[in-house]
Every structure is written in structure tokens, then in C-alpha cells.
Amino acid sequence: MIRSALLAIDVGGTTVKSAIVDESGRVLARHSVPTGRGEAAQAAVRDAATHLAARARHLGLSLVGAGVVSPGIIDREQGVVHYASNLDWADVSLRAVVGSVVDVPVAVGHDAQAAGEAEWSLGAARGSRDFIHFSVGTGIAASIVVAGTRISGSAGGAGELGHTPVHPGGEKCPCGQRGCLEVYASGGGVARRYFTLSGRTATAREVVQLLDRDPAARQVWDDAVAAWVTSLATCALVLEPELVVLGGGLAQAGEALLGPVRDGLARALTWRSPPALRVSTLGTDAATLGAALMAARVARVATASSPVDH
Amino acid sequence: MIRSALLAIDVGGTTVKSAIVDESGRVLARHSVPTGRGEAAQAAVRDAATHLAARARHLGLSLVGAGVVSPGIIDREQGVVHYASNLDWADVSLRAVVGSVVDVPVAVGHDAQAAGEAEWSLGAARGSRDFIHFSVGTGIAASIVVAGTRISGSAGGAGELGHTPVHPGGEKCPCGQRGCLEVYASGGGVARRYFTLSGRTATAREVVQLLDRDPAARQVWDDAVAAWVTSLATCALVLEPELVVLGGGLAQAGEALLGPVRDGLARALTWRSPPALRVSTLGTDAATLGAALMAARVARVATASSPVDH
Numbered sequence: 001m002i003r004s005a006l007l008a009i010d011v012g013g014t015t016v017k018s019a020i021v022d023e024s025g026r027v028l029a030r031h032s033v034p035t036g037r038g039e040a041a042q043a044a045v046r047d048a049a050t051h052l053a054a055r056a057r058h059l060g061l062s063l064v065g066a067g068v069v070s071p072g073i074i075d076r077e078q079g080v081v082h083y084a085s086n087l088d089w090a091d092v093s094l095r096a097v098v099g100s101v102v103d104v105p106v107a108v109g110h111d112a113q114a115a116g117e118a119e120w121s122l123g124a125a126r127g128s129r130d131f132i133h134f135s136v137g138t139g140i141a142a143s144i145v146v147a148g149t150r151i152s153g154s155a156g157g158a159g160e161l162g163h164t165p166v167h168p169g170g171e172k173c174p175c176g177q178r179g180c181l182e183v184y185a186s187g188g189g190v191a192r193r194y195f196t197l198s199g200r201t202a203t204a205r206e207v208v209q210l211l212d213r214d215p216a217a218r219q220v221w222d223d224a225v226a227a228w229v230t231s232l233a234t235c236a237l238v239l240e241p242e243l244v245v246l247g248g249g250l251a252q253a254g255e256a257l258l259g260p261v262r263d264g265l266a267r268a269l270t271w272r273s274p275p276a277l278r279v280s281t282l283g284t285d286a287a288t289l290g291a292a293l294m295a296a297r298v299a300r301v302a303t304a305s306s307p308v309d310h
Numbered sequence: 311m312i313r314s315a316l317l318a319i320d321v322g323g324t325t326v327k328s329a330i331v332d333e334s335g336r337v338l339a340r341h342s343v344p345t346g347r348g349e350a351a352q353a354a355v356r357d358a359a360t361h362l363a364a365r366a367r368h369l370g371l372s373l374v375g376a377g378v379v380s381p382g383i384i385d386r387e388q389g390v391v392h393y394a395s396n397l398d399w400a401d402v403s404l405r406a407v408v409g410s411v412v413d414v415p416v417a418v419g420h421d422a423q424a425a426g427e428a429e430w431s432l433g434a435a436r437g438s439r440d441f442i443h444f445s446v447g448t449g450i451a452a453s454i455v456v457a458g459t460r461i462s463g464s465a466g467g468a469g470e471l472g473h474t475p476v477h478p479g480g481e482k483c484p485c486g487q488r489g490c491l492e493v494y495a496s497g498g499g500v501a502r503r504y505f506t507l508s509g510r511t512a513t514a515r516e517v518v519q520l521l522d523r524d525p526a527a528r529q530v531w532d533d534a535v536a537a538w539v540t541s542l543a544t545c546a547l548v549l550e551p552e553l554v555v556l557g558g559g560l561a562q563a564g565e566a567l568l569g570p571v572r573d574g575l576a577r578a579l580t581w582r583s584p585p586a587l588r589v590s591t592l593g594t595d596a597a598t599l600g601a602a603l604m605a606a607r608v609a610r611v612a613t614a615s616s617p618v619d620h
Contacts, residue, residue: 130464146461153550154440164544176580234474240463270486
């Protein structure tokens with residue numbers, strides 16, 4: 001008997017992570033390629049789908065649905081990314097890109113929302129009814145659950161924390177605004193600011209390794225922590241979640257991130273209890289697993305609506 | 311036949327506004343006294359209740375419920391204000407204060423949440439399912455409705471926009487933090503900053519009158535508008551409401567507030583549509599009417615649970 005499986009693709013600002021996942025959430029195969037920008041980023045998605053579709057055939061698996069997630073402003077129904085500054089995308093139909101490779105229903109969604117959903121179903125936020133999943137990778141976005149329901153916003157675009165102004169009139173952001181959270185506190189922002197300050201190239205993860213011996217790394221990281229604290233304090237005062245889950249690539253920094261954010265948040269909220277703070281348990285797999293959850297839903301919908309004799 | 315009526319009290323940072331309201335929301339009598347601070351503010355609430363209870367008797371009305379709202383951190387169930395910086399209150403039982411004067415069930419709530427509820431039921435947000443009621447009086451707080459449900463937070467304290475950090479490390483706030491929205495943009499903050507800059511005393515409303523001829527007034531007001539824009543842009547990016555209603559005393563400034571906030575918000579959200587912006591239609595009555603709505607609910611609950619032979 002041929003086993004069915006799902007194709008899941010997470011288009012990050014740095015890496016396209018993809019996997020074949022079974023319906024219980026187990027990863028059966030993985031693939032990872034650099035994202036690139038613009039057309040190249042679309043080609044990277046196509047290549048990932050092609051590679052994993054071949055892999056599925058080789059493993060004797062039948063793909064029944066695909067889920068693909070990216071940052072930016074997404075029209076989930078149309079399957080289109082309207083705008084994603086970190087990918088240089090405007091009006092890219094991810095559904096068409098993936099659908100040109102695999103002949104299955106394709107769900108399209110927002111990476112941070114997918115990661116939040118995966119942490120809620122399978123990870124650090126399981127059982128919580130009021131939490132913020134704060135995802136810090138190349139960019140920053142949040143997935144917000146209030147009273148047991150995920151907030152999607154009036155047009156599906158809630159949670160765009162990355163472009164909230166933490167330093168009004170501050171440093172320029174690629175989005176065209178100034179002082180956005182991402183400028184100071186995203187993986188991309190940390191790397192850019194470290195280069196500006198030191199003249200040396202390093203990823204955000206490398207900056208964390210340098211904290212003890214490099215004053216430029218220390219300053220850039222302290223600025224990032226301060227920006228996270230400002231943003232999380234604002235969210236805590238506006239939404240009063242019981243829990244904040246730190247996810248995305250930079251959450252892997254562990255105590256270098258968690259300790260100072262916890263201290264800063266307690267100082268910033270002197271007259272009320274800060275929310276509990278946890279690091280993602282799904283790590284950098286969260287958005288991919290969220291894409292698989294979406295793929296499972298769209299596969300079920302497609303099966304349910306197929307004529308009986310198919 | 312004796313008509314029944316509700317006692318509604320709005321403890322603002324400057325004025326205790328109170329009213330007798332019938333069950334259709336019509337105001338039958340009003341009373342207004344300066345708030346004072348600490349014990350004096352409690353006495354002002356007691357005096358308002360005493361005055362209106364006598365007035366109700368004189369009008370042949372039977373009070374069946376009371377609602378009282380204030381800023382701060384409120385325990386609605388216990389009827390206690392845990393902390394309110396603008397009133398110098400810590401652990402004040404508003405239910406006991408009002409209950410010592412009138413022998414009816416007393417509902418206690420948050421002023422900005424009550425104002426938002428009144429605008430939702432009776433005013434500028436009628437029919438909306440995704441809006442923020444942004445209330446700017448002596449202090450600042452918000453009432454947030456998402457997908458048709460009001461957000462209360464994990465412990466009832468959502469919407470405390472006034473103490474979100476709009477200028478990290480900025481000017482000192484009476485709450486003990488620095489750079490809070492209220493420092494720059496509340497009625498109290500505008501008056502304080504105008505005094506610091508000009509050496510002259512003026513209320514926020516008087517500052518608005520001076521805009522055309524007083525550079526200090528212009529600077530303080532421009533700073534306030536910039537802070538509102540920063541805060542509203544953040545809320546729009548995080549929650550994506552379809553509508554923002556500006557309420558509270560300062561919303562009465564009309565175009566001096568609405569025009570620059572609308573322009574600033576459009577500039578701050580270049581890559582997505584800003585929410586619609588409206589001024590409260592209930593004006594400074596909003597929180598009082600919200601308190602009356604709460605009083606009506608608690609009166610109904612009390613009637614429903616009374617033994618039949620009473």
C-alpha cells in the first residue's frame with residue numbers, strides 16, 4: 001500500500017526549508033537551500049518542491065497536499081504573497097509556483113503564523129489560551145492567540161511586529177520606514193548593524209558567539225535585546241498574554257537572549273506581572289511543521305469534496 | 311408607579327462624572343465634581359453617589375443598580391482598583407465606597423473599557439467587529455475588539471496603552487517608567503510638558519487653543535501627535551483593526567487632533583491601508599454610559615437571582 005504524505009515548505013529570508021511530513025507530524029525527509037531574492041527565491045521554492053516530490057516517489061509516498069509559508073503580506077485564499085520586503089517579492093503566487101511542480105492542493109500562509117500554530121498544537125504553547133509567539137529570524141513577526149482564538153486581523157495581516165516603530169525617527173529600515181523593530185532586533189538587522197559598526201561581516205549567530213570579547217558585538221546585541229524588550233512590553237500591556245514563546249532562528253541563542261529579555265521585561269513592567277517566557281520547543285522546524293498542518297487541512301478538504309468515484 | 315433607574319459613575323483623573331440613566335441609555339440627571347487624589351478621590355465618589363441617590367428619590371426614581379468605572383488595574387469580580395497612578399489609589403474597593411451609599415448591586419470596571427463598550431453599543435463603533443477605542447483623557451487607555459469579541463487579557467488588564475514605551479529611555483512617567491505614551495500624549499502629559507517648556511500653566515485643551523500663536527504649545531502638541539501616531543501605528547500592525555475610534559476628553563480637540571493623526575498614520579503605514587479613523591460620538595459621556603450598561607447587567611443578574619417572594 002502507498003502511504004500518503006504532505007509537502008511542507010518554509011520560505012525564510014535566508015533559507016528555504018522544506019520537508020516531507022506524515023499526517024502525525026513526523027518528518028520523513030528534509031531539504032534546505034539558500035533563498036536568494038526576487039525571481040531566484042521563486043526558483044528556490046520550485047527546486048525544493050521538485051527535489052522533495054522526487055524523494056517522495058523514491059520512498060513510495062503519495063503526496064496528498066502541500067503547505068507553503070513565507071513572511072510578508074499574504075492573501076491565503078488566493079495563495080499570493082502581496083509584499084515581502086525580505087524576499088523582494090510583490091504579488092507572487094506561491095500556489096502557482098508550487099502547483100507547477102506537484103499536482104496536489106496547495107495551502108499558502110504566513111510563516112510566523114504557521115510557526116505559532118505549530119507551537120500551539122505540538123510545542124511550547126500547547127494548552128495556552130493567551131499567548132504571543134514572537135518569531136525572530138531574518139525578519140520578525142508574531143502569532144497572537146487571545147482567549148483561545150488566533151488573531152488574524154481585519155484583512156489577515158495581524159502580527160506584523162517587525163515593522164512597529166520602536167525608535168521613532170530612528171535608523172532606516174528596508175521597508176521605507178525608520179526605527180522599525182527589525183532594524184535593531186532581527187537576524188538581518190543584527191548582522192547589518194554589526195557590519196556598520198565594526199566593518200566586519202558576521203551573521204547574528206556569530207555576533208552572539210563574540211559577545212564576551214567584541215565590544216561592537218556587545219553593543220549591537222544589547223540594542224537588539226532592548227528593542228525586543230520594548231516591543232514585548234508593549235504587547236504585554238496591550239494584550240496581557242499569560243505566555244510569550246520566543247521562536248525563529250535567533251531564539252536558538254538560548255540564555256544570551258532569554259536571560260536579558262526576561263530581566264528587561266520584568267523591569268519594564270514594574271507594576272504588573274510579566275508574562276511567562278519560554279523558548280520554542282520546535283526550534284527552526286516550527287514554520288515547516290505549521291505548513292504541514294496547513295497541508296493536512298487542505299488535503300482533507302480536497303478529499304472531502306472529491307466525487308465519491310474518484 | 312415608581313420607575314427604575316441606574317446610577318453610573320466615571321472616576322476620571324480630573325473629574326468624577328456621574329449620572330442617573332434609564333434602561334434605554336437616556337441620561338435623566340448629571341453631576342460633576344473635581345476628583346482630587348487618594349482619600350479625597352474616594353470622598354468625591356461617595357459625594358457623587360450621595361448627591362445622585364437623593365436626586366433619584368426627589369425624581370421618584372428607584373435605583374436598581376450602580377456601575378462605577380476608573381482608570382488603573384481593576385479586579386472586576388472583587389470590585390477593587392488595585393492600582394491607579396493618576397488617582398494615587400492602591401487597593402481601593404470601589405464596590406464598598408459606592409455600596410456604603412446606595413443599597414443596590416454595584417458593578418466595577420475600567421473606564422476605557424466601559425467607554426469602548428458604550429461606543430460599540432451606542433456610538434461610533436456600532437456594527438464593527440475589529441476596532442480599537444483609543445481613549446485620551448488625563449491618562450490613555452484602549453478598549454480592543456477583535457473578531458467581534460472584546461479582548462480582556464489573561465488577567466483582565468489588556469488595553470493599557472498609556473504605559474507602552476513610545477520613546478525608550480525617554481522622559482519620566484509618574485508610573486516609574488520612562489518614555490510612556492502618557493508622558494507625551496495624555497491630557498495630563500500635554501499640560502505638564504507645556505508648563506516645563508513655557509513656565510505657564512494651561513490645560514491640554516488650552517494648549518490646543520494656543521497652537522497658532524505659541525511655539526511652545528505647537529511643539530508640545532506636535533510631540534503628542536507623533537506619540538499617538540507611533541502608538542496607533544504599532545496597534546495597527548499588531549492587530550490590524552478596520553477602525554480606530556478616538557475618545558476621551560482630548561478627542562474633543564477635533565481636527566487639531568484628527569487631521570495630523572490621520573496624515574501621520576498614513577505615512578507610518580505606507581505599505582498597508584491604515585484603519586478608518588473616527589471621533590467618538592458619545593464624547594465625554596462614553597465612560598459614564600458604559601458604566602450604566604454595566605449597572606444594567608448587574609441589576610438584571612441581581613433580579614434574576616432574587617427569591618420569588620421578595
